[in-house]
Amino acid sequence: MKELSVQQICELIGGELHNETNSLINGVASLEEAGSNKLSFLGNIKYAPQIKATKAAVILVPEDYLIEDDKCYIVCKSTSAAFSKIIDTFAPPAIEYPSGIHASATIAESATIGEGCHIGANAVIESNAQIGDNSVIAPGVFIGHEVKLGSNCLIHANVTIRERCIIGNNCIIHSNSAIGSDGFGFIPGRDGHTKIPQVGIVELADDVEIGSCVCIDRARFGKTKIGQGTKIDNLVQIAHNVEIGAHCFIVSQSGVAGSTRFGNFVVMAAQAGIAGHLNVSDGATLTSRSGVTKDVDAGQQIYGFPGQSKREYVRQNLRIKKIDRFEQELKELKKQLAELKSNS
Numbered sequence: 001m002k003e004l005s006v007q008q009i010c011e012l013i014g015g016e017l018h019n020e021t022n023s024l025i026n027g028v029a030s031l032e033e034a035g036s037n038k039l040s041f042l043g044n045i046k047y048a049p050q051i052k053a054t055k056a057a058v059i060l061v062p063e064d065y066l067i068e069d070d071k072c073y074i075v076c077k078s079t080s081a082a083f084s085k086i087i088d089t090f091a092p093p094a095i096e097y098p099s100g101i102h103a104s105a106t107i108a109e110s111a112t113i114g115e116g117c118h119i120g121a122n123a124v125i126e127s128n129a130q131i132g133d134n135s136v137i138a139p140g141v142f143i144g145h146e147v148k149l150g151s152n153c154l155i156h157a158n159v160t161i162r163e164r165c166i167i168g169n170n171c172i173i174h175s176n177s178a179i180g181s182d183g184f185g186f187i188p189g190r191d192g193h194t195k196i197p198q199v200g201i202v203e204l205a206d207d208v209e210i211g212s213c214v215c216i217d218r219a220r221f222g223k224t225k226i227g228q229g230t231k232i233d234n235l236v237q238i239a240h241n242v243e244i245g246a247h248c249f250i251v252s253q254s255g256v257a258g259s260t261r262f263g264n265f266v267v268m269a270a271q272a273g274i275a276g277h278l279n280v281s282d283g284a285t286l287t288s289r290s291g292v293t294k295d296v297d298a299g300q301q302i303y304g305f306p307g308q309s310k311r312e313y314v315r316q317n318l319r320i321k322k323i324d325r326f327e328q329e330l331k332e333l334k335k336q337l338a339e340l341k342s343n344s
Contacts, residue, residue, distance in 0.1 A: 001026050002026065002089070002090060003024040003025065003026045003037075004024065004025050004089070005022075005024060005025070006020060006021055006022075006023065006025065006057070006058050006072060006074075007020070009025060009039065009058065009074065009086060010074050012085065012086065012089065013060075013074065013076060013082040013085055013086065014076075015060070015074035015075055015076045015082060016074065016075040016076075017072075017073075017074055018067055018072070018073040018074070018075065019067075019070050019071060019072045019073060020072060021057055021058065021072040023036065023037060023057035023058070023072075024037060025037060025038065025039050025057055025058065026038070026090070027039070027090050028040065028041075028083065028086055028087055028090060029056070031047060031050040031051060031054040031056060031059070032050055032053075032054070034054055034055055034056035034057075035055055035056075036055050036056075036057055037057055038055075038056050038057060039056060039057065039058050039059075039060070039083075039086060040054060040056035040058075040059050040060070041059065041060035041061070041079045041080070041082070041083040042059060042060065042061045042062065042065065042079060043079055043080050043083070048065075051071070052069075054071075057072060058072040058073065058074060059071060059072070059073050059074070060073075060074050060076050060079045060082050060083055060086075061073050061074070061075055061076070061079060062075070062076065062077075062078075062079050063075055063076070063077060097118035097120075097136045098118060099115075099116045099117060099118055099134075100118060100119070101113070101117075101119040102119060102120055102121040102122075102123070102139075104121045104122050105119045105120065105121065105122065105123045105124070105125070105137075106122075106123070106124045106125070107119065107123075107124075107125045108125060108126050108127040108128070108129070109127075110127045110128045111125045111126065111127060111128065111129045111130070111131070111143075112129070112130045112131065113125075113131045114130075114131055114132045114133035114134070114135065114151065115133045115134070116133055116134040117131055117133070117134065117135050117136070117137070118135075118136045118137065119131075119137045120136075120137055120138045120139035120140070120141065120157070121139040121140075122139055122140050123137045123138070123139060123140065123141045123142075123143070124141070124142045124143065125137070125143040126142075126143060126144050126145040126146075126147070126163070127145050127146075128145060128146045129143045129144070129145065129146060129147045129148075129149070130147070130148045130149065131143070131149050132149055132150040132151035132152070132153065132169065133151045133152070134151055134152050135149055135150070135151060135152060135153040135154070135155070136153070136154045136155065137155050138154075138155060138156050138157040138158075138159075138175075139157050139158075140157050140158040141155050141156075141157065141158065141159050141160075141161075142159070142160045142161065143155075143161050144160075144161060144162045144163035144164070144165070144180065145163040145164065146163055146164045147161050147162075147163065147164065147165050147166075147167070148165075148166045148167065149161070149167045150167055150168045150169035150170070150171065150206065151169045151170075152169055152170045153167060153169070153170065153171045153172070153173075154171075154172045154173075155172075155173050156172075156173060156174045156175040156212075157175045157176075158175050158176050159173045159174075159175065159176065159177050159178075159179070160177075160178045160179065160180075160181075161173075161179045161180060162178070162179065162180030162181065162202075162218065163180065164180075164201045165179055165180040165201050165202045165203070165204075165218070166201060166202075166203040166204070167179070167204045168203075168204050168205045168206035168207070168208065168228070169206045169207070170206055170207045171204050171206070171207065171208045171209070171210075172208075172209040172210070173209075173210045174209075174210060174211050174212040174214075174234070175212050175213075176212050176213050177210050177211070177212060177213060177214040177215070177216075178214075178215050178216070179202050179204070179210070179216050180201065180202045180216070180217075180218045181215055181216075181217050181218065182198040182217065182218060183196075183198045183200075183217040183218060183219065183220055183224075183239060183240025183241070183258065184217065184239065184240070184258075185197075185198060185220055185240065196220065197220075198217070198218050198219070198220050198240060199220070199221055200218050200219025200220055200221045200222045200223055200224065200240070200241070201218050201219060201223055201224070202216050202217070202218050202219070202223070202224045202225075202226070203223045203224070203225050203226070204226045205225070205226060205227050205228040205229075205230075205246070206228050206229075207228055207229045208226050208227075208228070208229065208230050208231070208232075209230075209231045209232070210226075210232050211232055211233045211234035211235070211236065211252070212234045212235075213234055213235050214232055214233075214234065214235065214236045214237075214238070215236075215237050215238070216238040217238065217239050217240040217242075217258075218240060219240050219241045220240050220241060220258075221241075222241060223241075223243075224238065224239075224240055224241055224242050224243070225242075225243045225244065226238070226244045227243075227244055227245040227246035227247070227248065227262075227264065228246045228247070229246055229247040230244055230245070230246065230247060230248040230249075230250070231248075231249055231250070232250045233249075233250060233251045233252040233254075233270075234252050235252050235253050236250050236251075236252065236253070236254050236255070236256075237254075237255040237256070238250075238256050239255075239256060239257050239258040239259075239260075239276070240258050240259075241258055241259040242256050242257075242258065242259065242260050242261070242262075243260075243261045243262065244256075244262045244266075245261075245262050245263045245264035245265070245266060245282070246264045246265070247264055247265050248262055248264070248265060248266045248267070248268070249266075249267045249268065250268045251267075251268060251269050251270045251272075251288075252270050252271075253270055253271045254268045254269070254270065254271065254272045254273065254286075255272075255273045255274070256268070256273075256274050257273075257274060257275050257276035257277075258276040258277070259276050259277045260274055260275070260276055260277060260278045260279070260280070261278075261279050261280070262280045263279075263280060263281045263282035263283070263284070263298065264282050264283075265282060265283050266280050266281075266282070266283065266284050266285070266286075267284075267285045267286070268286045269285070269286060269287050269288040269289075269290070270288045270289070271288055271289045272286040272287065272288060272289060272290045272291070272292070273290075273291050273292070274286065274291075274292040274307075275292065275293050278292065278293075278294065278295050278296070279295045279296070280292070280295070280296040281295075281296060281297055281298035281299075281300075282298045282299070283298055283299045284296045284297070284298065284299060284300050284301070284302070285300075285301045285302070286302045286307070287301060287302060287303050289304075289305070290302045290303055290304055290305065290307045291304075291305030291306055291307055292306075292307040293306045293307060294306075294307070304316070
């Protein structure tokens with residue numbers, strides 16, 4: 001088991017040590033679960049009351065935390081970043097995927113497999129697909145016809161990448177996601193719904209990471225695009241012809257309707273939804289469960305449904321909270337009016 005002194009950890013993350021201890025640290029844990037040889041951290045001030053009871057040998061705290069006891073602390077600029085660095089130190093070795101093709105994999109003769117690739121059991125790679133160097137195709141993955149997959153990609157088990165889609169370099173796609181499903185396009189009619197052909201593709205830029213059970217629909221024509229470095233959480237739906245900019249965060253259970261465009265560094269929080277054919281400009285934030293029905297300006301924060309600015313949202317909720325008081329005042333006025341009438 002790997003062990004580090006508190007001083008070694010402090011040097012590793014560049015923090016400021018308070019109340020040094022001789023304990024050797026052999027791992028990390030939450031404040032509640034940490035034992036006497038574990039390191040923990042305060043990532044959110046609401047958990048500060050747990051510090052009093054924690055058994056952690058050392059605790060990472062932010063620069064504005066007021067130290068009032070003799071526990072061992074390391075003060076950091078970013079406790080989350082420092083904690084992540086320490087986790088890497090104590091983490092078990094990464095899973096290695098030796099180069100080679102499993103005997104049960106099915107690979108078309110016209111497919112191209114780069115050097116150093118790992119092709120897992122029961123993977124299927126269709127005709128004219130191209131797999132870049134050092135990429136990993138885990139068991140049960142389906143790579144469709146004419147797909148282009150970049151170098152150093154990690155495609156986890158049971159992912160489907162449909163025909164002609166393009167995946168950049170260094171991309172990660174987690175289990176059970178579908179890239180390039182047909183967009184939801186139909187013409188309603190009295191005799192039923194006529195399917196609109198979806199002949200476009202999905203294109204992921206370099207360094208994109210896609211969570212599990214994500215669906216990204218192919219474009220009706222042209223491309224559905226995900227920009228460089230964007231990270232998409234589990235259980236997200238991206239509709240046809242959507243364009244997501246670079247370095248965006250799209251969090252679990254969110255949905256983006258067709259032909260909407262995101263700028264760069266947009267954050268879409270959990271369970272948010274946005275209507276189609278809208279523009280969300282750079283640096284905007286769509287907060288949890290917001291429902292966006294109009295364009296969003298750069299840097300704007302959107303709350304509630306229908307989506308509105310923070311100022312509008314707060315004002316509206318204050319009005320709602322006043323309704324009960326107004327109702328009570330109205331009852332009193334009616335009562336007073338009835339008494340006046342009875343005495344007249």
